[in-house]
Amino acid sequence: MDANTCSPPELFVGIDVSKDKLDVARSDRAAAGSFANDAAGVAALVRSLAEAGAALRVVVVEATGGLERPLLEALLDAGLPAALVHPGRVRHFARALGVKHKNDPVDARVLMDFGRLASPRLAERRSKNQAELDDLVGCRRQLAATRAQQLNRRSSTFSKPALRSIDAVIAALDRQVESLDRRIRELIDADDDFRHLDRLLRSVPGVGPVLSATIVA
Numbered sequence: 001m002d003a004n005t006c007s008p009p010e011l012f013v014g015i016d017v018s019k020d021k022l023d024v025a026r027s028d029r030a031a032a033g034s035f036a037n038d039a040a041g042v043a044a045l046v047r048s049l050a051e052a053g054a055a056l057r058v059v060v061v062e063a064t065g066g067l068e069r070p071l072l073e074a075l076l077d078a079g080l081p082a083a084l085v086h087p088g089r090v091r092h093f094a095r096a097l098g099v100k101h102k103n104d105p106v107d108a109r110v111l112m113d114f115g116r117l118a119s120p121r122l123a124e125r126r127s128k129n130q131a132e133l134d135d136l137v138g139c140r141r142q143l144a145a146t147r148a149q150q151l152n153r154r155s156s157t158f159s160k161p162a163l164r165s166i167d168a169v170i171a172a173l174d175r176q177v178e179s180l181d182r183r184i185r186e187l188i189d190a191d192d193d194f195r196h197l198d199r200l201l202r203s204v205p206g207v208g209p210v211l212s213a214t215i216v217a
Contacts, residue, residue: 014111025108032105083120
């Protein structure tokens with residue numbers, strides 16, 4: 001090997017995700033950058049990170065209730081090493097570093113340092129079926145919670161017109177839950193991996209189709 005040839009330094013990246021923008025901290029730059037949180041902005045960010053090649057060690061993204069999913073999937077589709085981390089772990093890490101002031105560029109730099117010092121586990125690319133199952137199960141969970149709220153409200157309601165309205169809402173929710181259950185079952189039955197895992201789970205006493213689908217997702 002040529003003694004004059006030097007490998008580029010390892011690159012660690014932290015990305016703070018908000019609704020409208022992506023704040024990016026890189027270990028090879030003093031100042032944080034920013035990209036729009038839309039399809040064009042995500043594509044431009046991924047291209048810029050791909051240029052680092054093998055020097056890129058990890059891109060750390062904090063879980064933000066789903067806002068991070070398009071970015072994370074784009075990073076994984078491009079074959080880049082990405083890690084999705086829980087906000088609680090990052091908060092503990094920031095306190096350990098003595099970081100008190102909070103803003104998006106600072107958050108991005110904390111995520112970058114987390115990737116450099118904490119060695120987070122890299123995420124794996126999810127299949128299209130897995131992503132859809134996750135969405136279906138999440139939607140069903142929300143509808144079931146809304147139905148429970150309506151049932152509780154019904155038990156303390158005495159107005160007949162109000163009761164008719166509540167019953168109509170409950171009936172509509174029941175139809176939507178039944179429709180989701182059918183789609184979830186179709187998706188599981190059509191995927192060999194899902195179907196095998198579902199059969200194993202449902203062989204356990206007390207595990208029904210809803211719990212099994214939740215675990216599979």
